[in-house]
Each structure stands twice: as C-alpha cells, then as structure tokens.
Amino acid sequence: MTEGRPGAPRTAMIARLAMLAYALIIAGSFSFGALAAPHVPSSVLNLVRFLAAFLLMAALLRIVRGPLKVPVAPWRFLLLGGLMGAYFVLMFIALQLTDPVSTSAVFTLIPFMAAGFGFLLLGQRTHPVVLAGLMIAAAGALWVIFRGEIARLSAFHVSTGGVIFFIGCACQALYAPLVRLLSRGESVFEFTVWTLLGCTLCLLPFAIPQLAETDWAGLNWVVWGAIAYLVIFATAISFFLLQYASMHLPSAKVFPYAYLTPSFVIVLEAGLGHGLPSLAIVAGAALTVLGLLVILLGRD
Template sequence: MLATTLVAGSFLASANLAGLINPFSLTLLRFTGAVSLLLPFILVTKKWRNKVLRTLPRSMVISLFYSVFFIFQFEALKITTALNTGTLYTLVPFITAVLCVLVFKDKIKVKQLMIYLLGALGTCWVIFGGDLSRLVDFSLNSGDLLFIAGCFSMCCYSISMKRLYRGDELIVMVFSTLLGGCIWMGVALWLSGLPLEWHLIQGESVFYMAYLVVGATLMTVYLYQKTTVALGPTRVMAYIYMNPAVVALLSLLVNGQSINLQVIPGILLSASATLLLQRQANVSKT
C-alpha cells in the first residue's frame, strides 16, 4: 500500500513537471538519480559490489519490461488521452493474474474474477467521475492499443521480478534493475533524438524531481521487489485498483482539491476489491 501511495504521489509531481522536459529525459533522470543515491553503498560494500555483474543480466530483463511500459505510455499519450490510459491501466491486475496462471500455475476462481470486475468498476467510476455518459462515450484508438501492450509489459515486469529472483541481495537487485533502466531509457532517448534538457529543472521543480527520484523510483522499485517476492505478483498488482482513490486523497491533502462526492462509491468499490483479493489470497494459502 505504501508503494501505491508513492506511485500516486508521482502523478502529482509529474503534473508539475509536465512540459518542462520531454518524458524520456525525465524518466532517464529518475533512474539516474536513484542509481546515484545507491552507488556509494554498493561501492563501499564488497559483497554487494561483487554481485552486481552476476545480477545485472537478469535485472536487464526486469528493467526492460519496466522501461518498455514507460516508452509505450509516452508514445500512447501522443495519440490518446490520460483518461483512456488511466481506465485501461485497471486491466493490469487481471492480466497479471492470467499470466500467473501460465507462469506459476496459479488458479483463478470465479469469485476472484468477480472481484477483479468489481475493482475495475470502482476505478473506472473514480476516473470518469461517476458520470455514466463519459463511460458510454469511451472508445479505443491506436494509442489505446499501444498502451494495452504497455500494460502487458508492466505485468511482465512484476512477474519477472519473482521468476528471476535467485535469493539475491535485495539492494543489489534494486541497484541492478535501476541501472538497467538507465541503459534502456538512454537508448530510447538516443533513438528518439530528443535532448536531455536537465538544466531546465530549477527552483520548485527540483523538489518535485527529488520526490520522483527518491519516493516514486528508488523506494517504489525496492518495495515492489520485496513485496512481489514475498506476496507474489497477483497480490501486489491488486493494489493498482486503489491508485485513483489515493491520487484523489493526495490531491485533497496536498493541493486542497476537493473530492467529488460522486466518486466516493467508486473509491469504496476499489478499496473493497483490493481487500477481498488480499483476503482471497490468504485463504488460498491456508
């Protein structure tokens, strides 16, 4: 839940940086900043330093899925809207569960399918502001299809964290994954031909960038890695249903933006779905 809150905060921070520099450069700076913070600890600790090269090949695969999601998201937003991508992102928990059936031989019961539907309904309710007409008008375009491909990549990111885990030191795995992210986003930026423009981040923007580096990148990757290995991809991705609700709550606390009463039922549905999925997972273990 902490990781979900940190990710939700990244939407507010990113909104304040939007238009300042291109998204590829922004994401590369997030990864580079996080790597720079971890690098001294890796260098001074011999056992961690010696394990980086051995961990890096697997981390490159993990970070590839993570980076591809961002790349597809940026490309999709050139064609589609944030509303559409926010709605389609609710597919991630269900897709993750389906892929876990194929990879880990997990089972999905009818009750679980209904809970996933409940969660998707709740998040869509929040995203569309409780306005049924906006939901009816929703339609897919080529950008949406591109983003759906990105959602599959995000699911693979979660699954690969557990599938490729070999009892590694957590800090080494996180460092290697972030380093891989730097490499992949660097390649994407180079291919796009866009400039870095990091010098444009000044004044208040430095604070928002610091949050993205520490909270939304370093801490989030650490928490996702730790919880995915312990709980499994399905349970971790289920918290995505809470994302729109947490964004709304943070907007209230940070920006004083009131929460529309029409979205309250959606928030309650999302929270219920998340809790039910966690409870269902606990029952399955016993």
Template sequence: MAQSNIKFHLLVVLATTLVGGSFLASANLAGLINPFSLTLLRFAGAVSLLLPFILFTKKWRNKVLRTLPRSMVISLFYSMFFIFQFEALKITTTLNTGTLYTLVPFITAMLCVLVFKDKIKAKQLMIYLLGALGTCWVIFAGDLSRLVDFSLNNGDLLFIAGCVSMCCYSISMKRLYRGDELIVMVFSTLLGGCIWMGLALWLSGLPLEWHLIQGESVLYMAYLVIGATLMTVYLYQKTTVALGPTRVMAYIYMNPAVVALLSLLVNGQSINMQVIPGILLSASATFLLQRQANVNKT
C-alpha cells in the same frame, strides 16, 4: 491475511502511496522537459544515490555483474511500460490510459496462471470486474455518459501493450529472483533502466534538457527520484517476492483513490462526492482479492 504477511501488505500500501504522489509531482514537471529525458533522469538519479553503497561494499560490488543480466530483463519490461505510455499519449488521452490501466491486475493474474500455474476461480474474476468498475467510476467521476462514449484508438492499443509490459515486469521480479541481495537487485534494475531509457532517448533524437529543472522543480524531481523510483522499485521487488505478482498488482485498484486523497491533503483539492462509491468499490476489490488469495493457499 496471514499475520506474517501484514508487513508486506503495508509496504505495498506505502509503495502505492508513493506512486500516487508521483502523479502530482509529474504534473508539476509536465511540459518542462520531454518524458523520455525525465524518466532517464529518475533512473540515473536513483542509481547515483545507490552507487556509493555498492562501490564501497565489496560483497555487493562483486554481485552486480552476476545480477545484471537478469535485471536487464526486468528493467526492459519496466522501461517498455514508460515508452509505450509516452508514445500512446501522443495519440490518446490520460482518461483512456487511466481506464485501461485497470486491466493490469487481471492480466497479471492470467499470466501467473501460465507462468506459476496459479489457479483463478470465477469468484476472483468477479472481484477483478468489481475493481475495474470501481476505478473506472473514480476516473469518469461517476458520469455514465463519459463511460458510454469511451472508445479505443491506436494509442490505446499501444498502451495495452504497455500494460502487458508492466505485468511482465511484476512477474519477472519474482521469476528471475535467485535469493539475491535486495539492494544489488534494485541497483542493477535501475542501472538497466538507465541503459534502456538512454537508448530510447537516443533513438528518439530528443535532447536531455536537464538544465531546465530549476527552483521548485528540483524538489518535485527529488521526490520522483527518491520516493517514486528508488523506494518503489525496492518496495515492489521486496513485496513481489514475498506475496507474488497477483497480490501486489491488485493494489493498483487503489491508485485513483490514493491520488484523490493526496490531492486533497497536498493541494486542498476537494474530493467529488460522486467518486466516493468508486473508491469504496476499489478498496473492497483490493481487500477481497487479498482474502481470496489466502483461501486459495489453504
């Protein structure tokens, strides 16, 4: 791992941790309001926090319109992931979606071969398989019978489309980057997310119901807005441009381990010893993919 890139890898680890925390926060908000409205509020809250800085800084304000068309494409892929996820969960289970999400690093790598002419070797394919095995081990808690019983349904097919959207989101961040001011790109992407999720909410006919978020729920929502939306969009935009989509998406294999660790630290929920081998496999795959990326560059 190049010394100059270490800070970007640390930023991806931070983003991965923030995303892991979003699962805990979202669990506390589940059932309070519909997920379309919740996601729109995440985007709208993040936009509101950035808006004063954009409005009162002329050089940033003047660049928004130039950046917005490209950001609309980026935010479309990001929003489509949430839309497919919400629709899929009406039919399938969180266990299935968690398992299928392990496809994202591999699909991203395949798309990068087409878009950026990246090369992928047989050794890398084996590492992706190792990472998927590790995350599935954590998701299924080391119970092979649950893995054997795993089967696809129509909801899973919808979520696979969502996974492809997430891959395209990562790729488009690098492909459509034109040396833009990072804060302007992030603001425009979040603004685009507001537009797309607002359209989805309108088409679904679901109510906003933001007034139902009260008391302790406000704190969970604040975390989703600041930590899991504003900061992660910023961090992923910054690191994807520097490291590339393949290397950033490889950290997805760490998600189950991060959620398990945060559950221990925040909620005191003990980690099942049966998932430890899966956590080690996931960590190994993430490290090996970063190392292999360095080898491919030399």
C-alpha cells in the same frame, strides 16, 4: 512461494503494506510529475529518474555490503529493465495519441494480465474470491477514472494509443512473475539496483537526442524538488517495494493495490486545497477499497 514457510503470514502482511505504500507514492508522483513535465521532456525525465535512482541505491548498497559485484546472468536485469522501460516509453507514446482517461482505463487490465502470466510462468492459480475482488476493485477504479459519469464511460473507445498502451501494460504485468522466476537468491536491495540499471540502459537510446536540448540551468527549485521526489520516492523506493512484494505475493495480488492510486490522488488534491470530489467519485473509491478487502480475504 511465501506461503507455507515459517513467518509467512508476517512476510505477506509486510508485502501488502509495501504495496499500499507503493500506491501512495505513485499517487504523489502525479502531482510532482506535473510540476516537472512542462520543463523536462518525458524521455529525459524518465532517464534521469532511473539513472539517479540507480546511483543512489548503488551507493547505499556499497556502504552496506561493500563493492558491487557483477550479478549472475546479467541479461535478467536487461530483460526486466526493458519491460519497465517499455512500459514508460509506450505510456508516453500513447498519451500523445489518446487522452489520459483512456490510458487509465486500460491500466485496470494489468492485475488480470499479471494473474494470467503468473499462471503460465509459475503455475499460480488465482482463487475465485480473488478474481471477484479484482473485478470489484477494477469497477471502482473505472468509476473514479470516468468521474462517475455514465456518458463518459459509454463514449469510451479503444484507439491506437489505447492499443499501444495495452502492450505497455502487458510488459508491466509480465514483470511481477518474472521477478520471482528470475531471482537467483539476490537480496531485494541488490535486485532493485541491477533492475534500475537495466531500465536506465534500455531508456538511454530514447533520451539521448533530447538530453542536450534540456535547459538544466534554467530549472527552478520547485522543478528540482519534483525531480528529487521522482528519483527517491517514485523510482528508488517504489521499485524496492515492488520487488519485495513480487517476491512474496502471488502476481494477482501485487498490482491491485495500484487501483488505490486514483483515490489517493483525490485525497492529496483535497489536502492541497484543490477541492473535494463528488459523492459519485467517493463511492467509486469506496468500491475499490471493498474490492481490495475481498482480495485480501481470498486464499493465495
């Protein structure tokens, strides 16, 4: 645990800022990912982003630390990479069976599941104030997802795709406490590199059949730019930020920042000239921010 150590408040603050940056980066991935998705199959796109991010981070690590050494108990990174790979694979399978709104709604369960796994694996107890903040932030995120329309919310039902994505969300929720549990003293940089490799290896069987079918030569510079954003920011940097936060924050306080992603998407879309949202959606975004403020006030 970070708390109680010298410099703990500063470290925890850096971890919180890391997750704010994480939410902003993921928000940008929606816009850039939409540019690449029609031209590259999802399984191939995910394999490329994780493989390229691994090679990039491994090269940087070699420059900083020297030749790479096989880590102790490498199975840890296959497990962690498998969890993240499962999340992405199941997400895309779910999107083929249900709509994005339904999957987004299921996504709001991740912080609650992370809190549960944190208790089971690490004995982390979530303060009642933090739980209250989670519920407020989740309500705000749901309000944004359903565009502030009660009719959309009341029409929501759990489909087969929703169940599949729930399993994927459980994999991601389990990831945060496992990072702290499985750490053997590696730096965040090293941990990120080997986890990216583990994720790449786990995604490989799903992407190989479609690799040869992708018209790489026919991709324009806009698509390559989108892929570069996904590799550098939405994969390499976001993984680094997530690893750091997972090592220094309780599990219940890691993922709630992702609730800001819909709000950040709104701001980005408005900045791109795609129009402003309704006051109802802005109110939902404000509710999410309020929930996060409550979470910050709760004791770890």
